[in-house]
Amino acid sequence: MPAVSKGDGMRGLAVFISDIRNCKSKEAEIKRINKELANIRSKFKGDKALDGYSKKKYVCKLLFIFLLGHDIDFGHMEAVNLLSSNKYTEKQIGYLFISVLVNSNSELIRLINNAIKNDLSSRNPTFMCLALHCIANVGSREMAEAFASEIPRILVAGDTMDSVKQSAALCLLRLYKTSPDLVLMGEWTSRVVHLLNDQHMGVVTAAISLITCLSQKNPDEFKTCVSLAVSRLSRIVSSASTDLQDYTYYFVPAPWLSCKLLRLLQCYPPPEDGAVKGRLVECLETILNKAQEPPKSKKVQHSNAKNAILFEAISLIIHYDSEPNLLVRACNQLGQFLQHRETNLRYLALESMCTLASSEFSHEAVKTHIETVINALKTERDVSVRQRAADLLYAMCDRSNAKQIVAEMLSYLETADYSIREEMVLKVAILAEKYAVDYSWYVDTILNLIRIAGDYVSEEVWYRVIQIVINRDDVQGYAAKTVFEALQAPACHENMVKVGGYILGEFGNLIAGDPRSSPLVQFNLLHSKFHLCSVPTRALLLSAYIKFINLFPETKATIQEVLRCDSQIRNSDVELQQRAVEYLKLSSIASTDVLATVLEEMPPFPERESSILAKLKKKKGPGAVSVTELEDSKREGGELNGGGDRGPDTSAMSASNAVSRHSVTSNLSYVFQSTPSPSADLLGIRSSAPAGTAPASAGNLLVDVFSEAGPAAPSAAVNDDGFLRFVCKNNGVLFENQLLQIGIKSEYRQNLGRMYLFYGNKTSVQFASFTTSVSCPGELQSHILSLNVQTKQVEPLVEGGAQIQQVLNIECLTDFSDAPLLNIKFRYGGALQNLTLKLPVTINKFFQPTEMSSHDFFQRWKQLSQPQQEAQKIFKANHSMDTEVLKAKLLGLGTALLDNVDPNPENYVCAGVIQTKGQQVGCLLRLEPNAQAQMYRLTLRCSKDSVSRRLCELLAEQF
């Protein structure tokens, strides 16, 4: 191509650019630019009308100045004027300026849109393309409003030139991305889909991007694209490298289009039509075969294009997750790439294998590469590749290789790049917890983590180890011994001191028999770290000390001495001072019995989602942690923690913690609600803000020790959701907003139930006129009272930060469907707050589980064969279909889960009797999951038909 075409003759522009390049300093450059801006401004403002060429030149200079990073606040009007020039180059520069410097000035947008409208209707393909490019580049809502209905017509019109079609397709895509509500394909849908059959490869390439995006949003409307895409792909894959002429890229036929076709197919499940599916599988096999053929060129472009298609094909195979043969072949292919000399391929192979690891068909095949991956983690020179290797190790980890992988990750952590340490720490902590068979290994691992990368161990990680140690009495002694040893190190991380303080405070007695770790030795060890620690850690240590006084009366004098010294009792930090004063007083006036009760061992933590996992999710953003990973963790989490509540909302904590304080007089918590430091959140879950801030006035210090009010409250979904979340569980947070948190804890026996409601004032201001009432709507209050709910009125004042409790006694008289309503009224800062909630009292709460043999079950099943006795529902899975999760839910329902009853081991059957005052209702349940379709069929047969229906309704929302 001749050099002529390089510029279109804007000499002034070239001179200006040269000037800028010759500037020796930033200042000189700015000076030159300001001079130019002043010149252009005067030209634009001058009396003499500028000709098109000059306008173009100045607009172009402004553009250049803008691209250098300077602000441009004029010239827009001149650029808009250029749009209506009939000289192509002037128009082109005008459009470029508009595309780069979009301005939402509405006056201007109207003018621009007018110019675009003229060009679109000009029937001149080059002008049309320019206009379409401009819309695609700007993509503003105003443009969508003006053109979204016009462009589909251009796209499918028979007389539109190919190049215009291409621009129109992508222009529409851009508008759809900004304003999906304005782009309505409707009648055009089928003609757009048929662009996949277009003769012109360029048209297909452009159109498929649009079709893919539309298919993601409206899969049903576009599903005919699947068979068209398969046949197009098949033609490309089987074509010789020369067939497609200029669409062949380094001997690879149409690589961009192939990738896009494979990508489009990933919007859909495998084709249902056998012939289409067969053809597609053939294509995928051909692509895998071609990977084994010798390369047709040594150029990297050839192998990149070929492998781009291969990786996209593998993504599709993983997406289908139904062809074991292809999955294993894909895995083997990636295995070869793991050792490829191209870093890019190693990187992509590691990344792609991560997803393969989560398929049951290929998980084992992925595991065979463990040594290579570990080696990559150790030897790769590029941190982003090492990061991928660490991700893959995490993904391929299971019970069989957990110890090896965790050990490798720990040793990698010693030299890991700072940028990825925190994430590595979380991953190690999660794996250790998920696959802990013996808890001493778990404790060792976490303590190692703190030792190696203490700074990166977030609160969630050390909270979690404490939760687990407290909940597992078989590991407490070991934990005490291990932290004691770890604390011997002359320099240990503050997080280690925290864990050490907490654990020795609780379980120091378990190792006190050994003279080497006698109570005083333990205390001295802890106290030797005290002065180097931050305030929150010191506060925690003070609590550990008071616990010591209870555990080991012989340390009392020493510890009182410490508490009494000025640096504690007159500490300038109010929290430390308060603790010192209160603990000193407590230890001197309280009797041994009172002391023992107040300082009792912490009650077990109710189960909930691992806080570390929540953190990892948060860190990586929604969607970054794969669904399988979450499900896995739920399942595994259950094993570790012995079942119980493990829904995503894991809020049982604060309510039942509050209970323990109410009913068991009070359990001294390590953390007070008045501590606004982050460490106050040990009992909280995700939120870090403490629930309230009680005033720490000297008058009520001691009272504060005993005052309740749970610490930081986890956020829970507001509204009726709360109701359905409690069908299979009894405890948790029912409601929470800015002001108030309501926790419930309930227990049921026979036809009686008792529900504890905990109202927590989250503010620092008193709630006045606090009243609650329970009403039974609809059938509940009809003349046959089905539910008898009794409640005592609560105190009308709720102090800021305080929590009050209310007990409801419930009697089930007959079966019922509606739920009682709880109404709460109070005044907050003068404004009346009124709130009504559905109380989670459901018929299944009165279940008595019934064990029975297979024979008995089916006999009764047959007896309950009247049509109205059966209720059945088929529904899509909304939650994990994992066995352990399902079992936990069915047990939470209150029925007995019967093993070996259903001939199909995938199915679940349950039996129970609902106890009402008047009668007993026998219920049988059968749940048939279909993992492939992600569907369930739920069948209930009960001796009373209304019960079948109600249970069916309730349960259909649970799985």
Added chain:
Amino acid sequence: MQFMLLFSRQGKLRLQKWYVPLSDKEKKKITRELVQTVLARKPKMCSFLEWRDLKIVYKRYASLYFCCAIEDQDNELITLEIIHRYVELLDKYFGSVCELDIIFNFEKAYFILDEFLLGGEAQETSKKNVLKAIEQADLLQEVRHLIKITVDKVF
């Protein structure tokens, strides 16, 4: 694709193309951050990296870095070849392109890119067709001044 940046080894931005709406401030911040990140990488390192929730694909040609940000489900290798095809197009159009060609004829670099990629997606992958479109546009030019600039060819 969300955006494409061309910058020199000295960190000077030579071309920027944004396919998502962002404020000028954000654009500057992203550019600064990415230029720094990419320039800090050693040769032979992998051409892909995770950055925020995007994937960055970059390649160096002589003194210029070509850097694309793509979304999670996009294909890294094919993006690398998008870069290469764009370089080929520039090379063919300018006749052995160098950084100075792009500086002095930045508008042409934009026009060629618009013919090749639109809205962040490949519009026309055939080299012939793209260049044909540009040539046709050039034929519509009425006046042509010759500018001769001596440039050190780097390709």
